[in-house]
Amino acid sequence: MASDSIKTPVPRQNGNGAPKRAVRPDGFLPIDTNLFDRIFIAVVVFVAIHLFWMRFVEPALSIYVATAISVVVGAIIIKRG
Structure with missing residues (x-):
């Protein structure tokens, strides 16, 4: 029978039964990452x-400035990476 040979396409799934992503997420990191990776x-x-900062900038500016910069950069990486 001709109808037996025609199969409907089944979406691909990963190991836990969830469908795989077809495209990469829009982020600026050049790798596919999850939340833990970011x-x-x-x-x-x-x-x-x-x-x-401690090697080159510490004599001029406090380490608290580096902490503020790091927190902002880290938040951007986690949110949009």
């Missing part, structure tokens, strides 16, 4: 900014 990247950037 939090981890934000923490790494936080540490990197502070190390750079």
Whole structure:
């Protein structure tokens, strides 16, 4: 029978039964990330900014300025990354 050979398309699913995303989310990070990945990247950037700050900028500006910058950058990475 001709109708037996025609199958309806089934959406692809990942292991937990949820459908897979067809396209990448619109973010500025060049990798596909979830919330935990973006939090981890934000923490790494936080540490990197502070190390750079303590080495080169500390005599001129307080470390609190680096903390404020790091929090803003981290929030942007977590929200839009």
